[in-house]
Amino acid sequence: MHRLIFALCFAFTPLLAHAWNAAGHRLTALIAWQQLSPTSQKWVAAALAGHPDHPRWMEKAHSGEAADIFAEASTWPDDIRRDPRFYTEGREPATAPLPGLGDTARHQRWHYVDVDRNGKSEAGxxxxxxxxxxxxxxSSADREQLSYALPWLLHLVADIHQPLHVGRHDDEGGNTVEIENPFNKRLPFAKLHTYWDDLPGPPWLRGKRLAQNAARLIAAFPPADQGNVRAWRDESHRLLALAYPEPAGSLLPTISAEFNQQAHDIANRRIVEAGYRLGRLLEAIVSHRVSRGTS
Ligand SMILES: [Zn+2]
Known part of the structure; x- marks a missing residue:
């Protein structure tokens, strides 16, 4: 019976998951925000204020605080997946241009990269x-380009730290792997990719509780080396070795208590690493602009 219910669940969820959930993105963004100097925070807040969806972020955050808006902007590239103003390239006709945005494509391929055993990119x-x-x-002096690029950068630096975003091409980054998870009463059967995306916490995490969780994570893990994009990618790819539960023959692989604990530890550490790295990257970019006088 379980199997039948399970099969039915998947029959109606054809969309691929491709991101940490919103909690993972907001936690990363909040940690990054704390790495920015007040001058850089001001520059970033002004750039985000030029984005056409800025009023929506204020509404969703129930806040006009710059840090809350910054956290909200980090989920924008996922929010547009369900937004009819945008279109999926290759599957739908282009939607009408939106004032203030360079394009209205969803750019699903930007969220991930699949690599082969030798580390060569196969997709994404x-x-x-x-x-x-x-x-x-x-380098850009175009305000529209800047406010478009910011939410994407906030989002993708977090995503590249999710091990399954540097995944195996043959199982679409764990999107075709089904698992049983006795630790999630709401979603006891899921795709492995979704299990990983949901590790950072409930997607409605905001405000005071978000800040408390971010503080707890920062206290638990040291700041990571900065490295570079290639290193972040390779770290995630190496973590894939720990991302799959034991195969269980003809049955679904089941998440054990030990696996679940280790996966939470990895996810939390990756969020902290992503937060510090995103913060330093943005600080370097923005302080360079400010000192050049092109802010
Ligand atoms: Zn994503």
Missing amino acids: EIDRQIERLSRVLH
Whole structure:
């Protein structure tokens, strides 16, 4: 019976998951925000204020605080997946242009990269896009481009730290692997990718509780080396070895207590690493602009 229910569940969820959930993104963003100087925070807040969806972020955050808006902006690249103003390239016709946005594509391929055993990319562009968006933010004088690039950079630096975002091509980054998870009463059967995406906490985490969780994570893990995009990508890919539960023959692999604990530890550590790295990357970009007088 379990199997039948399970099969039915999946029959109606054809969309691929491709991101830490919103809690993971907001935690990463909040940690990053704390790494920025007050001058850089001001510059970033002004750039985000130029984004056409800025009023929506204020509404969702129930706040006008710059840190809360920054955290809200980090989930924007996932929010547009369900937004009819945007379209999925190759599957839908392009939607009408939106004032203030360079394009209305969902860019699903930007969220991940699949690599082969030798580390060669097979699909997805997350590493290339992080580098491109950093260059835009570093050098562009176009306000529209800057406010478009920012939410994407916040989002993708977090995503590249999720092990299954640098996944195996043959199982679509764990999207075709089904698991049984006795520790989640709400979702006891899930895709392995979704299990990992949901580890950071409930997606409605905001405000005071978000700040408390971020503080707890910072206290638990030391600041990571900065490294570079290639290193972040390779770390995630190496962690794949720990990302799959034991195979169980003809039955679904089941998440054990030990596996669940280890997966939470990895997810929490990766969020802290992503937060520090995103913060330092943005600080370097913005302080360079400010000192050049192109802010
Ligand atoms: Zn994503």
